[in-house]
Amino acid sequence: MKNLLLVIAILTLESYAFAQDVVVLVHENNPITSISRALLKNYILKKETLWSSGEKIVAVVPSVQSKGYAIFLREVLAMDKATYDRYLIEMKFRSGLAPAREFDEGFIPNVVGVALGGLGVMNRSAWKPSPEYKVKEVKITE
Amino acid sequence: MFKSIFLFCALLSLESHAQTDQKLEQRLGELEKIVAELSQQKGQVKTMGADTIQFGGYINATATYNSNPKHGTELLADEIEYGFMSRGEIGNDLSYFLHIEFEQEKKLSNKNTAERTFDGAEAQIEAEDIFIEYAYSNNQQIQIGSIITPFGYSNYYNHFDFLRWQNEKPLGIRTSGDNFLIFDEHVTGVNYKGKVDTKGHTFNYFAYSGTNHVNNHAMSTGLRLEWNLPNDTAKFGASSFWGKRADAFSRIRVENANFESYGTDFSWSIGRFEGRSEYYFSKIESVPDYARGFYIEPYLYLDADKKYVLVSRLDYVDDPLGLSKSFGSYDPYKKYEYSVGFSYLPYTYWRNIITMTFHEYEGGTRRDSKGDDRDYVSLELGTVISF
Numbered sequence: 036m037k038n039l040l041l042v043i044a045i046l047t048l049e050s051y052a053f054a055q056d057v058v059v060l061v062h063e064n065n066p067i068t069s070i071s072r073a074l075l076k077n078y079i080l081k082k083e084t085l086w087s088s089g090e091k092i093v094a095v096v097p098s099v100q101s102k103g104y105a106i107f108l109r110e111v112l113a114m115d116k117a118t119y120d121r122y123l124i125e126m127k128f129r130s131g132l133a134p135a136r137e138f139d140e141g142f143i144p145n146v147v148g149v150a151l152g153g154l155g156v157m158n159r160s161a162w163k164p165s166p167e168y169k170v171k172e173v174k175i176t177e
Numbered sequence: 178m179f180k181s182i183f184l185f186c187a188l189l190s191l192e193s194h195a196q197t198d199q200k201l202e203q204r205l206g207e208l209e210k211i212v213a214e215l216s217q218q219k220g221q222v223k224t225m226g227a228d229t230i231q232f233g234g235y236i237n238a239t240a241t242y243n244s245n246p247k248h249g250t251e252l253l254a255d256e257i258e259y260g261f262m263s264r265g266e267i268g269n270d271l272s273y274f275l276h277i278e279f280e281q282e283k284k285l286s287n288k289n290t291a292e293r294t295f296d297g298a299e300a301q302i303e304a305e306d307i308f309i310e311y312a313y314s315n316n317q318q319i320q321i322g323s324i325i326t327p328f329g330y331s332n333y334y335n336h337f338d339f340l341r342w343q344n345e346k347p348l349g350i351r352t353s354g355d356n357f358l359i360f361d362e363h364v365t366g367v368n369y370k371g372k373v374d375t376k377g378h379t380f381n382y383f384a385y386s387g388t389n390h391v392n393n394h395a396m397s398t399g400l401r402l403e404w405n406l407p408n409d410t411a412k413f414g415a416s417s418f419w420g421k422r423a424d425a426f427s428r429i430r431v432e433n434a435n436f437e438s439y440g441t442d443f444s445w446s447i448g449r450f451e452g453r454s455e456y457y458f459s460k461i462e463s464v465p466d467y468a469r470g471f472y473i474e475p476y477l478y479l480d481a482d483k484k485y486v487l488v489s490r491l492d493y494v495d496d497p498l499g500l501s502k503s504f505g506s507y508d509p510y511k512k513y514e515y516s517v518g519f520s521y522l523p524y525t526y527w528r529n530i531i532t533m534t535f536h537e538y539e540g541g542t543r544r545d546s547k548g549d550d551r552d553y554v555s556l557e558l559g560t561v562i563s564f
């Protein structure tokens with residue numbers, strides 16, 4: 036029983052940490068209000084390329100130089116850099132798809148705000164909400 | 178007194194706002210000018226109709242050293258190729274993918290004899306992928322054109338040099354002259370593919386039909402099913418490929434024969450230890466023996482950055498058709514290949530490889546038609562960049 040409680044506590048804390056570290060932004064006209072962790076990963080890895088509305092997903096992620104890159108790899112993809120890079124090469128050879136565009140975290144809200152299908156992932160500490168950005172934050176579910 | 182201070186502050190605030198507006202307008206004007214200039218620049222690449230077009234490719238160079246029992250050793254830079262890729266998005270659900278390979282290769286003639294030797298360089302252009310893709314949804318797509326045949330793991334997922342740890346594909350997948358042993362690497366036709374996700378598991382399926390690229394007067398049809406465990410830790414696959422083989426081939430002379438090929442594959446990823454394995458066979462009308470083969474290819478990443486990789490492969494083929502001719506005649510054989518090697522990736526997009534392969538012919542096929550031992554050892558070197 037104690038072990039079960041411990042597992043539940045760890046899972047809850049892990050989920051809380053994930054939600055705390057990462058912000059997921061979409062265009063303000065996108066009807067979604069939440070996104071599952073698995074679906075988010077599929078969208079970033081381009082295993083799925085369309086929103087349910089049929090709009091093309093324009094995914095943007097922190098650049099390698101950004102502070103949020105390590106958090107993005109760990110919390111969103113659950114991959115190390117070598118595995119992610121290898122995945123991108125395999126994706127290119129299989130379908131010609133280009134990886135999610137990388138931007139300095141300061142620009143991610145701008146880019147998401149100009150594309151209807153915009154989807155951005157960034158470090159929470161770099162996110163400064165402002166009505167200037169035409170974006171909204173969506174909740175991450177397990 | 179307070180009124181004066183308040184008025185003064187209000188004036189300052191208004192002036193500051195006015196200055197900010199002026200600065201923003203000035204900045205906006207500068208940006209508009211830059212955008213206008215950029216749109217008129219020479220040398221700008223524009224698409225004619227697509228929303229976006231992307232380009233990529235690779236360059237691959239290989240060298241091979243063969244220790245021939247009869248002719249001594251031979252070391253040659255035997256292959257150089259340039260791959261060009263382009264993908265265009267024409268709309269949200271319509272796209273194309275183009276992948277053409279320009280290649281100059283020196284092939285081995287009499288490769289299953291003690292007198293194997295490299296031929297002169299042969300240039301060729303190969304259509305690897307040229308297809309239009311229509312996405313019904315995220316989970317269902319239809320591809321029309323030339324595709325890499327989704328049969329087995331190696332052909333579909335490791336078709337290109339950069340994705341393999343060896344210069345050569347597994348034995349059963351290599352084409353011999355104008356024919357294939359188990360299935361054709363490419364077909365031109367229609368491929369319907371889709372996936373189903375459930376509780377972290379993904380099931381992929383492919384159904385396709387088209388004209389073969391080699392033995393190309395015939396049509397083939399195929400199916401593939403895949404089961405991916407959560408986080409891609411393992412993948413199980415089953416494939417089939419059937420049709421008619423139009424050309425007369427082999428000393429058995431089969432013409433317009435029906436054939437059925439089946440395969441099963443498994444790949445895994447456990448920490449730094451990864452690998453793949455396949456078994457496949459083909460039953461050809463009026464040929465008493467099955468063509469068959471299998472391989473297992475385990476590899477180990479030696480460091481966390483995955484720059485150093487220890488690779489190996491145990492490979493087997495039984496070719497009762499004798500598709501690779503020896504001294505002008507069809508020459509059935511059974512063969513094992515044992516490879517060990519080392520791969521180094523100084524950058525993610527640059528892979529270098531050195532492997533040593535022991536080629537051992539089995540049982541009654543150990544000697545060629547002149548009575549010489551066919552076994553030999555080869556050393557393969559390769560470098561490939563992807564961009």
